[in-house]
Amino acid sequence: MMDVRVALFDVFGTVVDWRSGIASDARHWFAAHAPDRVDLDPFEFADRWRARYQPSMQPIRDGTRGFTALDVLHRENLVELLSELDLDADDEAVDALNAAWHALPPWPDSVAGLTAIRQLMPVAPLSNGNVSLLLNMARNAGLPWDTILGAQVVRAYKPTPESYLRTAELLDLEPGRCLMVAAHNDDLAAAQACGLRTAFVRRPLEHGPDGADPGPTGDWDIVVRDLVELGAVLAQTRRS
Amino acid sequence: MMDVRVALFDVFGTVVDWRSGIASDARHWFAAHAPDRVDLDPFEFADRWRARYQPSMQPIRDGTRGFTALDVLHRENLVELLSELDLDADDEAVDALNAAWHALPPWPDSVAGLTAIRQLMPVAPLSNGNVSLLLNMARNAGLPWDTILGAQVVRAYKPTPESYLRTAELLDLEPGRCLMVAAHNDDLAAAQACGLRTAFVRRPLEHGPDGADPGPTGDWDIVVRDLVELGAVLAQTRRS
Numbered sequence: 001m002m003d004v005r006v007a008l009f010d011v012f013g014t015v016v017d018w019r020s021g022i023a024s025d026a027r028h029w030f031a032a033h034a035p036d037r038v039d040l041d042p043f044e045f046a047d048r049w050r051a052r053y054q055p056s057m058q059p060i061r062d063g064t065r066g067f068t069a070l071d072v073l074h075r076e077n078l079v080e081l082l083s084e085l086d087l088d089a090d091d092e093a094v095d096a097l098n099a100a101w102h103a104l105p106p107w108p109d110s111v112a113g114l115t116a117i118r119q120l121m122p123v124a125p126l127s128n129g130n131v132s133l134l135l136n137m138a139r140n141a142g143l144p145w146d147t148i149l150g151a152q153v154v155r156a157y158k159p160t161p162e163s164y165l166r167t168a169e170l171l172d173l174e175p176g177r178c179l180m181v182a183a184h185n186d187d188l189a190a191a192q193a194c195g196l197r198t199a200f201v202r203r204p205l206e207h208g209p210d211g212a213d214p215g216p217t218g219d220w221d222i223v224v225r226d227l228v229e230l231g232a233v234l235a236q237t238r239r240s
Numbered sequence: 241m242m243d244v245r246v247a248l249f250d251v252f253g254t255v256v257d258w259r260s261g262i263a264s265d266a267r268h269w270f271a272a273h274a275p276d277r278v279d280l281d282p283f284e285f286a287d288r289w290r291a292r293y294q295p296s297m298q299p300i301r302d303g304t305r306g307f308t309a310l311d312v313l314h315r316e317n318l319v320e321l322l323s324e325l326d327l328d329a330d331d332e333a334v335d336a337l338n339a340a341w342h343a344l345p346p347w348p349d350s351v352a353g354l355t356a357i358r359q360l361m362p363v364a365p366l367s368n369g370n371v372s373l374l375l376n377m378a379r380n381a382g383l384p385w386d387t388i389l390g391a392q393v394v395r396a397y398k399p400t401p402e403s404y405l406r407t408a409e410l411l412d413l414e415p416g417r418c419l420m421v422a423a424h425n426d427d428l429a430a431a432q433a434c435g436l437r438t439a440f441v442r443r444p445l446e447h448g449p450d451g452a453d454p455g456p457t458g459d460w461d462i463v464v465r466d467l468v469e470l471g472a473v474l475a476q477t478r479r480s
Contacts, residue, residue, distance in 0.1 A: 071412070122375055132412040135362055135387055147375055147388035152410065170392065172311070172372040 002221060002237055004197050005173055007117050008126035008149065010158075010182035011134065012104070013206040015114070015125070015227070016141065021104035022046035029097045033089055040085070043208060048084075052077035057128065057157045067155045069130035074098055101129070102136035107203070111142050113227020120234050122146040126167055126180065128157050159190030168196070181230065185217045197221045199230055242461060242477055244437050245413055247357050248366035248389065250398075250422035251374065252293075253446040255354070255365070255467070256344035256381065262286035265340035273333055280325070283448060288324075292317035297368065297397045307395045309370035314338055341369070342376035347443065351382050353467020360474050362386040366407055366420065368397050399430030408436070421470065425457045437461045439470055 012018045023042035030040050056073040059065035075098045082089060089097075117123050125134050125143075127150040134148045149167050156162035168175045175195030182188050183203035192198050199222035204213040216223045224230045252258045263282035270280050296313040299305035315338045322329060329337075354363050365374050365383075367390040374388045389407050396402035408415045415435030422428050423443035432438050439462035444453040456463045464470045 069412075122379065130412075131387065131410050135411070138386065139362065145387065146378065147371065147385065153393055170371050171375070172309075172370075 002179070002197055003177060004121065004179040004234075005177040006122045006124065006171055007120075007179045007181055007199075007234070008124055008167065008196075009114075010180070010184060010187050011125045011127035011129055011137070011150075013203055014181065014183040014201055015110045015143065016104035016106050016137065017205070018050065018101070018104050019043065019046050019206065019208055019211075022049060022100050025097065025100035025103070029093070033093055034087055037087070045081070045085075047207075049074075049077060049081055052080065061157050061160050067152075069152055070128055071098065071101070071130050071133055074101055099136075102133050103140045104137060106141045106143060107226065109226035109228045111144070113229075113231050114144050116228065116231030117234060118144055118146065120231075120238060124149045126150055126158070126164070159187055161190070161194050164191050164194040164196055168194075179221075179234075181227075185214060188220055189218055192218065192220075199224065199233075201226060201230065242419070242437055243417060244361065244419040244474075245417040246362045246364065246411055247360075247419045247421055247439075247474070248364055248407065248436075249354075250420070250424060250427050251365045251367035251369055251377070251390075252344070253443055254421065254423040254441055255350045255383065256346050256377065257445070258290065258341070258344050259283065259286045259446065259448055259451075261344035262289060262340050265337060265343070269333070269337045273329055274327055277325075277327070285321070285325075287447075289314075289317060289321055292321065301397050301400050307392075309392055310368055311338065311341070311370050311373055314341055339376075342373050343380045344377060346381045346383060347466065349466035349468045351384070353469075353471050354384050356468065356471030357474060358384055358386065360471075360478060364389045366390055366398070366404070399427055401430070401434050404431050404434040404436055408434075419461075419474075421467075425454060428460055429458055432458065432460075439464065439473075441466060441470065 009015055023046040026045045027042040030037060056077055060067055078094060078098055114123050124145055124147050127134060129150060130152040131148055134150060138145050151157045151163055154163055154166035156166060165175065168178050176197065178196045179199055180188060180191035180196045181199045181201060183201045183206060188198040188200060198220040200216040200220040202225045222233055224233060249255055263286045266285045267282040270277060296317055300307055318334060318338055357363050364385055364387050367374060369390060370392040371388055374390060378385050391397045391403055394403055394406035396406060408418050416437065419437045419439055420428060420431035421439045421441060423441045423446060428438040428440060438460040440456040440460040442465045462473055464473060
């Protein structure tokens with residue numbers, strides 16, 4: 001059976017519902033800063049902002065740009081999107097909307113699930129979010145992390161091998177003692193290629209009620225419907 | 241009044257009682273591995289091990305040695321000390337004793353104090369201990385850190401300026417928004433020189449009942465007798 005010593009979590013989409021959170025903050029922001037723009041759909045806005053996420057990290061993964069915190073990338077992407085939408089805003093207003101990523105709501109099972117898993121082993125994010133973002137999010141959402149890890153700490157964005165391997169090294173653990181938990185097959189595939197164990201969490205609503213729900217497509221060690229079930233599976237694994 | 245946004249803690253001596261913890265583990269270790277050596281004093285052993293702590297980091301601070309985790313330095317120092325004392329042990333026994341630093345007992349006020357301070361702002365260690373050491377210690381002692389920071393995360397040992405400044409940068413905070421909490425004047429002096437705010441915690445028993453108790457010698461923002469009092473002072477500062 002699995003002898004994992006730490007559970008590492010993808011965050012955006014896996015632990016928190018980024019789409020609902022961004023759409024909610026965008027709706028309020030539009031009301032304050034662009035009250036006449038009834039054409040704006042907060043969920044479409046969230047999707048378009050998020051669509052710039054992966055491309056913005058690519059130059060850093062490729063080594064053509066030095067490591068840059070996700071807050072900075074999010075803000076650059078936001079400025080571009082606001083420009084595309086012909087939305088004017090001063091720096092303070094842009095900063096305020098950018099901070100939406102620091103206050104995303106957890107999925108309904110996340111706090112209970114993490115709390116249960118934490119009884120078994122340390123829990124930490126292994127996210128592309130920067131430390132201050134994840135710290136603020138944890139305090140806002142009540143996420144009971146033992147510590148905050150991720151791209152900024154190891155200066156490598158997922159899914160590069162360095163992001164997983166340097167994190168395991170920081171914890172003084174063999175990769176096979178680390179469980180990567182994510183709702184995304186590509187994240188788990190990269191972690192698995194580095195020797196980590198894998199748990200897929202179904203998050204059918206990540207992209208909204210009409211959005212894509214890929215489901216598990218790889219040979220993952222565990223597949224669960226939420227983090228409470230993951231806690232139960234890990235507790236069972238320990239007992240057996 | 242002080243507008244601090246995070247409380248950063250020295251750990252060895254400030255939050256945990258390293259001398260009692262190491263002496264207790266050493267006593268058990270001697271009983272198992274050197275039962276005939278009645279000449280060995282566990283407290284003297286703790287003091288001699290700890291005496292090698294600062295010198296062992298100096299080549300790394302000076303740049304003549306690459307960053308090396310404190311667990312490794314502790315182990316090198318332990319091997320030297322065991323040799324001085326004519327104590328033989330296999331690798332496994334040395335590892336077991338080296339792990340004593342992962343399970344040091346908190347001072348009686350530490351958990352309550354950190355819990356109270358955490359209601360006001362994030363709390364994190366800014367220690368020379370490595371991440372896995374601090375993580376294990378936190379779980380053993382129930383230290384409620386929001387995240388674990390320190391020398392290994394920023395790859396710079398205290399009291400270099402980089403250790404404080406890179407930590408503030410990682411938190412996206414001006415140094416003046418960070419409160420460094422320590423029982424050691426040199427740590428606070430270095431933090432203050434970098435612009436951090438400072439709180440001195442009296443730990444008269446750090447070096448034992450007959451040991452030195454330097455007390456506060458600098459112009460620190462706060463001086464308290466323990467972490468519970470620090471929580472009360474910070475809460476008062478917030479209200480005023």
